[in-house]
Amino acid sequence: MKHTYQTILLVGHVAEAIDSIVAACSQTELRPVKVSTAYNCAYAKELLNEHDFSLVIVGLSKTFTVDDIASLTELHSPKPILVLLPEADCDQVLLALRKGANDVFIQSEITDTNKEFSNSISKLLLLADLIEKKLHYRNELEKSLSELQIDQQAALQIQQNMLPDKELNVGGLLARYLLIPSLYLSGDFVDVVSIDADKTMFYLADVSGHGASSALVTVLLKNMTNRLVRNYNRSSSFDILSPVSTLYRINSELLDTGLGKHLSIFVGLFDNSDASLTYAVGGHHPMPILTDKTGTRFLEGRGMPVGLFPEPLFDERKLQLLDEFEITLFSDGILEMLTEESMSAKEQKLIDVVIATEGAGPDMIKEALLPGLIKDAPDDIAIMTVCRQ
Template sequence: MNSDRYCLLVSDSPLDTVSHEALKSVLTKESVELVEVSGSVAALEAVDELAPDIVFTTPLEEDESWLATISDKVKPNPVVAFASDSNNGRVIKALRQGASDFFVLPIDEPEYLVRSVLRQLNKAKVIADSQYFRDELEQSLALLQEDQQAGRHVQQKMLPPNEVVINDYRFEYRIKPSLFLSGDFIDFFKISESLSMFYLADISGHGASSAFVTVLLKNMTNRLLRNYNRGSSFHILSPTDVLSRINTELLDTGLGKHLTIFVGLLDRIENTLQYGVGGHFPMPILQQSGKAEFLAGSGMPVGLFDDAQFDGRIVELEEEFCLTLFSDGILEILDQPDLKAKENVLLETAARGYDDLQDLAKALGVDQIEEAPDDIAALCVSRVV
């Protein structure tokens, strides 16, 4: 019989004809090949070679602990013990040493052996299937982990340094992902000697699919910047135009993903902040002239509607100012009972001032969160004076 399933029979002496024929008959019907060996050495070699689904064994005179040895060798697959008498002590010892069932030879009623064999074969199949699916799952998880690590590496490479000065403006940010990959993304870059742009985006969902959109977002803004430098388009000079371009291209991908985003354009000569709002919340907090307040504005999320309209505003900046942006993940970790109370906490914390984002994170309790329910991103923009 050519089979990939085996039953190993270990015995120092042949089984009686009735028991042997009953065993062989049911195994043949189940397409399981019966392999017979004598002695512990041959049995262990057969186990290594065949990986049997089930083992039947009689006590071996050479080894009183044989049943425990073979049970441990083939577990979790079943072992059925044969013996010449039904002494209670022998039965209990066999079960304690790992036997799944016990039969006294010769077997007067072979149908009981047949039932046991079928039951043990079914158990062996369940064990084999479970092992197969576990191996498949482990392989899938290993592949997923490799993909996640590769994605994280790419995402980290796309992010700017945590603190940079561009055109006399200091940009400092931190991102605390809820998963290995983040759906929050931050970027800032120089357009000209007087203009610089920044944005904070929060992509819907979590994990790899959201992180993939951050790659698209980075490529889109890089392309708009290249077009400006070549003189082929000037969309980069308008935050709302940037939002419209991102909206169109994101819809064209057909990924079914959308994002909220705040885009700001800083003019060092005019001392202004021009910005566009694509459904971003909470709104950034501007601290200057001794007070702190949320910027005005609203707008549709990006990537949901073909005809989306985006709110564009402009504000004048004092010599000393601090603009603080958060993704909506910050609201998830605040204990206040309602949204208004949470916004007040953000406003009051920003108004007190902070030395750096680490100080701000400590004040808001972000540093005490081991596993955030949502990605948390924070960006601070200030003038170097």
């Protein structure tokens, strides 16, 4: 708690100057001053260890020498120390300044009318006041940052709990993913949702921006898709069976939140009964890569970002899959990390790596694209593979 007064510690031989010191303090326009005294160095150190003083004034004598200033400076830093010398001595003045004193006066020259001494006291108390305010603000900032870190850790735990298992077998599919947030929380999100015995929905979403506000939208996205599944189970809505209808629902509800956030997303619906994939794209790039015995290529499709426009355009496509296939999805954060100059070269890099790492999973794909630890990524990175073997 910030004191309503400043404190001065008088150390050593200062008895003759106390009245002048008090008079000088009374002329300052700062907070009131409280004075404590210590007549030897050991007691002064004890007080400095136990209490916080604004200014230390040291009166030197034969038993309290300039060499003792350094130990007091170490305990009192960064706040100021003023030294009073028993007599004029240029060498002692220089030595006191080198030991950490902010200003030096000769005791015999200190009087109630000494303006230089009064001005020095005022300046040093002002300096101490600024330092104390800075320390107070820093402590408050550290406290706020600590509270923020606790909040973000809780938010991260919530977000982690919402994600599916890193490797998941469901509806005849094997789904795996890798998420690398650029900040503490991620704006990229993946999910695999079992709708019934045959149908499985999977998606990769990339919320605009990154950090806590984007992570909040992933919570809303998870809630929306879960609600669509519940509606399907009680036969109140069948939007979950149509990726494009799912996008329209997400778009409407995201606009209703008023968060000013939008997202890109690929939504796929796999039907194990006929090995078909129905999918829709909401502004997502790069497109997923399909690999089967006929080759490796990007899926086709287009659509507007979700959450930007009240009447967006999405298209829904359906294709027949072979018995064995793999679909590889990326968020656009991966493109920002690739060093190839053109977008077509970056897309070809993705194709080449998917071919080279066929079936190896997201971790191996990431290592082939971006070896080693990723530092200072400009955006979140998500990689997801969905396959049937």
